[in-house]
Amino acid sequence: MGLGPDDLARIVSASGGKPFNARQLAEWIYVHRATGFADMTSLSAVMRARLSDDYTIGRMPYTDVAESVDGTRKYLFPTSTGGAIESAYIPDGDRATLCVSSQEGCRMGCRFCMTGRGGFRRSLTAGEIVNQIFSIDESRRLTNIVFMGMGEPLDNMREVLGAIDVITAPWGMAWSPTRVTLSTIGVSESLPLFLERTRVHLAVSLHSPDAAVRGSLMPTERRYPIEQTVRLLRGYDFKGQRRLSFEYTMFAGVNDRLSDADRLARLIGGMGARVNLIRFHRIPDSDLAPSSEEAIVRFKSRLEQHGIITTVRASRGEDIFAACGMLSTAKKEGRI
Numbered sequence: 001m002g003l004g005p006d007d008l009a010r011i012v013s014a015s016g017g018k019p020f021n022a023r024q025l026a027e028w029i030y031v032h033r034a035t036g037f038a039d040m041t042s043l044s045a046v047m048r049a050r051l052s053d054d055y056t057i058g059r060m061p062y063t064d065v066a067e068s069v070d071g072t073r074k075y076l077f078p079t080s081t082g083g084a085i086e087s088a089y090i091p092d093g094d095r096a097t098l099c100v101s102s103q104e105g106c107r108m109g110c111r112f113c114m115t116g117r118g119g120f121r122r123s124l125t126a127g128e129i130v131n132q133i134f135s136i137d138e139s140r141r142l143t144n145i146v147f148m149g150m151g152e153p154l155d156n157m158r159e160v161l162g163a164i165d166v167i168t169a170p171w172g173m174a175w176s177p178t179r180v181t182l183s184t185i186g187v188s189e190s191l192p193l194f195l196e197r198t199r200v201h202l203a204v205s206l207h208s209p210d211a212a213v214r215g216s217l218m219p220t221e222r223r224y225p226i227e228q229t230v231r232l233l234r235g236y237d238f239k240g241q242r243r244l245s246f247e248y249t250m251f252a253g254v255n256d257r258l259s260d261a262d263r264l265a266r267l268i269g270g271m272g273a274r275v276n277l278i279r280f281h282r283i284p285d286s287d288l289a290p291s292s293e294e295a296i297v298r299f300k301s302r303l304e305q306h307g308i309i310t311t312v313r314a315s316r317g318e319d320i321f322a323a324c325g326m327l328s329t330a331k332k333e334g335r336i
């Protein structure tokens with residue numbers, strides 16, 4: 001699980017198979033979703049036996065699921081370090097989105113995020129990322145995948161690219177890249193490669209156009225200043241199928257004034273980008289508070305006056321700790 005044709009070809013060849021068996025193996029794993037080699041009837045019996053002796057498919061069942069009154073379901077998957085990662089299934093009309101994790105923990109340390117507070121353990125393999133998609137109950141119903149769960153995807157570039165390949169390649173799930181969105185704080189070492197290697201949508205966590213305010217929310221502003229990220233992004237074309245959006249979590253009295261909206265519009269105007277305003281889910285022991293509905297509406301219409309398409313992300317699953325990292329933290333602390 002998580003491997004592409006080249007790696008599968010190496011496995012096949014080491015098991016005495018022919019190159020075309022690699023394609024068959026990919027088809028069994030990603031299209032037929034086989035959970036064991038014995039099911040792979042187009043492979044010879046000898047090869048199936050050899051593969052069973054030396055390998056596993058890598059499917060890992062979830063250990064817990066919490067369901068919100070609004071239908072959002074949060075899954076917990078165990079990891080090899082004894083911890084847990086989260087995936088959130090979010091049904092919304094015709095859309096069924098899965099928010100996947102790319103790391104166990106995160107080193108970016110955003111002040112408003114429970115995952116960031118818990119520190120970093122390790123990066124997930126492409127197989128562990130893809131497993132989240134295949135192992136939830138609604139797997140076959142999914143229409144969209146967002147890399148917005150635990151971790152900074154561009155801090156785990158190789159494995160995340162491997163997972164995106166599985167999702168979008170003809171030998172994998174063969175999804176259109178427009179059904180996938182990756183969210184990043186703007187890791188400048190990896191961003192160009194990501195933009196050149198894939199066609200999936202990009203969401204950048206912005207949260208304040210002011211470097212000092214952003215730095216107080218996101219310590220990574222010092223290393224990856226948003227102005228530098230925006231300058232880099234201006235060198236790419238987002239007017240076609242690929243979408244660029246900026247994520248903006250609204251904190252009362254911190255980043256929700258109209259002057260912040262004006263400054264944000266000056267920073268990102270003319271790029272064909274949209275803004276997603278996000279209602280903040282309170283987290284324990286934090287003085288950050290959500291903006292009022294009136295402040296959000298005012299902020300949205302100010303951005304629209306500047307010609308920026310702006311949406312407000314619906315608040316989902318608050319009753320099941322839907323904010324990133326809250327469920328696994330509760331589990332770790334024995335509260336659930």
Ligand code: SF4
Pocket residue numbers: 106107108109110113114115116117149150151152185324
């Ligand atoms: S918001 Fe994202 S990048 Fe920031 S600490 Fe949390 S998981 Fe990491």
